[in-house]
Amino acid sequence: MTSTPPAQPPAPERRPPGGPVLQDSVTEAIATAFFEELASTGYARLSLEAVAKRAGAGKAAIYRRWPSKLEMTVALATAVAVDAPVPADTGTLRGDVLAFLTEIADALRRPLPSRIIPDLLAEGARNPELQQALFTAVRDTRRSKATRMLDQAIERGELPANTDRELALDLLAGPLYWRLAVLHIPTAPDYLNRLTDKLLAAIAA
Incomplete structure (x- = not known):
């Protein structure tokens, strides 16, 4: 014992x-x-x-x-972004992408993130200082973690070395965010699997 x-x-x-x-x-x-x-x-x-x-x-x-609302928002949003788990290394790109999408979907289905994220993005369009701070602290942090997922696939030989990482990152994040955070359309049980296959085909094309 x-x-x-x-x-x-x-x-x-x-x-x-x-x-x-x-x-x-x-x-x-x-x-x-x-x-x-x-x-x-x-x-x-x-x-x-x-x-x-x-x-x-x-x-x-x-x-x-925090000396201001802006600095408080950036600091706390950054802390959440930094604490977010690194995308799982499942051993395959398909497994990694599915795990990545599952994490995003779980976050966007929660009441607080589903309201906070679109609001901050919209506010950023009106507040350049907030937008730049969030882009630097949150977007860049999350994208750097997702880039590691693509690098692992390149190291395993699943993607070519000249893969367009920037475009791949946009493809990975965009469709699911649009569906859940903008359109608020629920997903069918097999949706993430189908989306994973489509994204892999697009990234590897």
Whole structure:
């Protein structure tokens, strides 16, 4: 019988240079409240006062962590993008693409992401500063992870070395996002398998 591992000590509280201790539990509560408020009201109408109220914290607690709504949005969206799992290495490109599409579909079917992602994209068209920050922090992070999936297929000899990675990435993300996030059309049980086969044919063409 294996012994029970000792309880881990609590994570040390973070203190910004010259500032007060930032409790992780408060940061997590604010982050959760932020995404809930963002899904409820959209970026344009979101206020830090409403986020603080929903989190059960003071507005000062937000400003100790993020100096503005823009910086808060970028920081928290970036954290989600960075924490997203690297696409699975199943041993085949078809398996990798199917796992990749399944992850995207699962995310877009959740209530919060399905409302937040289209709203931020639309707001980015009106707010160049937000758009550029999100493109750099979120889009580039996610695309770099997906690029690794294509590189693995090239290393295995499933794709030619001159595969157009940029076009392949657009093909991988576009159709499913359009169906679930824009048109809000549900998918049949075999949809992801059929989409995988079509995408593989297009990428390899």
